Amino acid sequence: EAQVTQNPRYLITVTGKKLTVTCSQNMNHEYMSWYRQDPGLGLRQIYYSMNVEVTDKGDVPEGYKVSRKEKRNFPLILESPSPNQTSLYFCASSSRRQGARATNEKLFFGSGTQLSVL
Amino acid sequence: GQQVMQIPQYQHVQEGEDFTTYCNSSTTLSNIQWYKQRPGGHPVFLIQLVKSGEVKKQKRLTFQFGEAKKNSSLHITATQTTDVGTYFCAGLNAGGTSYGKLTFGQGTILTVHP
Numbered sequence: 182e183a184q185v186t187q188n189p190r191y192l193i194t195v196t197g198k199k200l201t202v203t204c205s206q207n208m209n210h211e212y213m214s215w216y217r218q219d220p221g222l223g224l225r226q227i228y229y230s231m232n233v234e235v236t237d238k239g240d241v242p243e244g245y246k247v248s249r250k251e252k253r254n255f256p257l258i259l260e261s262p263s264p265n266q267t268s269l270y271f272c273a274s275s276s277r278r279q280g281a282r283a284t285n286e287k288l289f290f291g292s293g294t295q296l297s298v299l
Numbered sequence: 300g301q302q303v304m305q306i307p308q309y310q311h312v313q314e315g316e317d318f319t320t321y322c323n324s325s326t327t328l329s330n331i332q333w334y335k336q337r338p339g340g341h342p343v344f345l346i347q348l349v350k351s352g353e354v355k356k357q358k359r360l361t362f363q364f365g366e367a368k369k370n371s372s373l374h375i376t377a378t379q380t381t382d383v384g385t386y387f388c389a390g391l392n393a394g395g396t397s398y399g400k401l402t403f404g405q406g407t408i409l410t411v412h413p
Contacts, residue, residue, distance in 0.1 A: 223405035271341060287344040
């Protein structure tokens with residue numbers, strides 16, 4: 182079954198304790214992205230990756246890191262979490278339409294990670 | 300940078316009433332996608348519109364893309380309790396260095412009262 186798998190589903194941590202949220206997709210998608218969802222603000226992009234070893238900042242990258250060593254995995258790292266990073270996080274992936282005007286096809290989302298930083 | 304504004308933020312309707320959410324972009328879009336997120340769930344792709352003035356239907360849902368490719372709407376006819384959720388538009392930027400960048404609107408939370 183085609184899917185995007187995120188872990189953990191829920192996470193409660195304390196300020197400053199490094200954590201990693203994993204994301205894996207089995208659809209051989211080139212494009213992967215992380216979003217955070219907060220009430221009234223919709224989905225805001227944190228980081229994205231066009232392909233292996235290619236990552237770039239989204240709209241709200243401060244306090245986050247990512248890596249793309251393999252095509253299927255795109256972990257989100259919070260080196261020193263703070264309470265303002267309490268949020269619902271989604272990983273998503275899509276294939277890419279190639280060519281001079283390359284663009285993304287539809288996004289497939291993971292089930293989400295509800296993070297609370299105390 | 301590109302901004303995508305979506306209104307209203309909340310909409311409460313009685314079952315059987317119609318519902319519309321609107322999406323406006325500050326820049327011309329290449330295309331626009333719509334997603335639905337059920338309560339406690341994740342966003343799920345509904346449709347993509349590409350052509351200027353395009354109208355697409357999915358059963359009781361009608362999607363429109365404006366002539367200038369800067370706005371879009373989703374209309375649900377005769378809402379049902381299964382329509383409850385948050386509806387997001389997501390615009391793909393048409394030009395410049397941000398070509399292909401997807402920006403989400405804030406979402407419209409739809410509540411349907413039986």
